[in-house]
Amino acid sequence: MSVMKGEWVQIHMVVLQPEERSDRLPEETSSVPLEMWAKGFLLNEEARLGDSVEIETEIGRRLQGSLSAVNPGYTHSFGAPIPELLQAGRQLRSLLREAKT
């Protein structure tokens, strides 16, 4: 997929390789790189996912990284109901009724 100049994109960067990281980390963290993601408008004329590109962020700074997403959205939600919590909610109401009588 071709991405054109001016599109809102996300880039990915490796800030520190595992061997460059702080000495005081648990193994599960020290064995992976420190990564960073940023969003902005694509400055390259045309690019493909994975290409090394430059973006201009919301506040006008220029950053370089590999193109990781186009028009990145938000997918977080209110999630699925938690049956145990629904049960707790009903119990609370009935306990309050008892407490008030």
Add this chain to the structure above:
Amino acid sequence: MSRPTDSGQTKYQRLMQRKGEIIRKAVGIDYQQFESGSVAFDYEEMMRSVGYSLDEIRSIQAETGVGGTPLLELKNVTALARRYAGPGKGARVFLKDEAANPSGSFKARRAAVSVYHAQRLGFKGVIAATSGNYGAAVASQAAMRGLDCIVVQECYDSRGVGQPEIVEKGRKCEAYGAEVLQLSVGPELFYVFLQLLEETGYFNASLYTPFGIAGIETLGAELSEQMRERTGADPDAVVVTNAGGGNLTGTARGMHKSGVELGGGPEGSGLIAASVNLEGLNMAGDRQFNRKSFTTGHTGFGIPFAVFPDRSDVPRSAGRPLRYMDRYVTVQQGEVFYMTEALARLEGLERGPAGNIALAAAFALAQEMDRDQTLVVQETEYTGAGKHVQPQLDFARQNGIEISLGDPRGEIAGESIVLPEDPGLITARELDLEQLSRSYVKRSQQLMKEQGKTARNDSADIRFLAAETRRSEAWVRAALKELE
């Protein structure tokens, strides 16, 4: 294990060495003027000379619509607590509804003063390193004052999975026009933060500067005034969610400034810190990162910052919680989620889970107190997609955390969340403040050793350590002797 360069140091180590100089430029404070050359420094002088007065802060905050939040009486929560309390017990519970601030939390108070100060000093932009409500608060205040804003947040594990709560807070920062840099897990977020300060020359809107802490003093003052107006008396107890210690410090200072003397009163009274118990989880663990359901207000911040406040992003933190807390209690994740549900169901108030840590503790603490006493839960925060009890529990379940109804005492952080099968099971578990004070002294002694210094028996260090831990100089001397 880090790969050395020509100078024998990694780029990480080289940048960290310039930390002091970078921070000095980025907050405009020369911390050395308050230093004694050893562990002691003049905290009150720092707060006086660099901060703002209570009246100045009120007017700074009024410029951007911060503060003046409602104080609500939680009559149904009180009624439920009294159902479990002994005869004559069960204090009236009040709540300071901080979600009513522009960015949806009390953090707007801190950000209002930091961003005002940055603008006054002529900075073009502000940077905040936070995954939480503070980033949104700084972004919101920067938008109002026309400053650029960068927020650096620890967001994803190495699989690229982020907790819904953190993702939502990142979205909120972007909504206010901030550039949000999202990082994978690790304390080197601070490295990125320093690099940014150096590159941009922006202001470090740290949570721990004197301005940031002074911003919360209005919260302490307001709640005292509102309680007097409502009940004719000062509150008997105030419960504060505790992480980095700034919230508790600022609230205590504001209450003192408005003439409230907490502590030393009847049993159960005073300024009470509350944190979620995350014992056993490593905060820097890539895989453990997504196994906790609270990203703030937990013991992983609360305890280390209490015993070593200067671990923050400024040389001397203005948040020094051990100076002010009368008690420190913990609650379980399941108890906070349960009370979040209770606040919605019984009081018609849907508020974000992390802000309800103090509420969960208050439900238990009110039962110890007399019926004619009052207790204030000092904050709420906004709620929404991701940052809400349902998506957070759903995410936990998807990550293999077992969720059940039962006795919260059986909850194991990172493995299970136990919602109380009956609210009578909610407990505020006491932390030993003397033990924390001892840890504080031990840490200070290590620092002095690293710097080739020792605390002399009659030195300013002893007086400082006594003030820091709210203990006598004799106690400090004994603690130091014990360590030798």
